[in-house]
Amino acid sequence: MMNLITEPWPWYVSGPLIGLTVPLLLLLGNRRLGISGSFKHICASCIPKGKIDFFNYDWKAQSWNLFFAGGIVLGGYFTSIITNINYTVAISEETKHDLTAFGVENLNGLFPVEIFNWEFSNVILLTIGGFFVGFGARYANGCTSGHAIMGLSLLKPGSLVAVIGFFIGGLIMTHLIYPFIF
């Protein structure tokens, strides 16, 4: 039990728990797992009515999603105070080798400090990454949680296409574009 607090969880523990979020949200109030929608609601709440049609809807009816997102922030906070999150993730030797080859040498923590810092070029890179995530999630009408987990749980063919798209994009970026960025 102690290990579950201090150690990272193996996939066969965390995967099924993520899957159980699907029935949990349905039982709690007929809600479908999805996270990127919360950003749409944030935009809808800030942008003056009538400016952009896409944000002209009753976002308050979807406010559960904002509470869920707020909970995720809190969950991250609690995890960081209960356990050490600055350990080195046990990625495979091949990945370590590949990452070192393009300059990511510090493998401590959950993300590389060589990319996630306030240097101008990195800020631009991370903004572009976030922009694609945000634009793509709305265009596809869902992100990893909404399509890969919830949509596939409902056996939606559209979600399968979205997930295939996620991987096409990710593979193009990792294998074809990365060598030019780093």
Add this chain to the structure above:
Amino acid sequence: MKNIKFIIAGIIFGIILIKSEAASWFRIQEMFRFQSFHMYGIIGSAVTIGIFSVLLLKKLKIKTFNKQQIDLSVNKPKYINTLFGGIIFGLGWAIAGGCPGPFYALLGAGNLIYIIPITGLITGTIAYGMVRNKIPH
């Protein structure tokens, strides 16, 4: 406060995202390089449990805790926007090494740098709202 239950569900989800390392940029890179089973195991087992849960809810006609009918209806599938949007999302996923959930969780864990990809994400959301009628769906 009918929304407290969703805050609690979010807290649990946030903890899982970090403890599973699904929030880790390194794990996402490993996944796109096909160098470990970890992320595939997470997504595969999550979807398997999700599919069986939905089947069970349907078969046993289980109601919500408030005794409402559970809505499992599915809209007519759309393929053009899901494919194009999915590809754009994937390009960003590989750069930022995270999807929206992990951004929230890692920001909460005290990594203020995640404000940057989140700002990008919000800008992307607004940009989509502005060009939505001009792109194929």
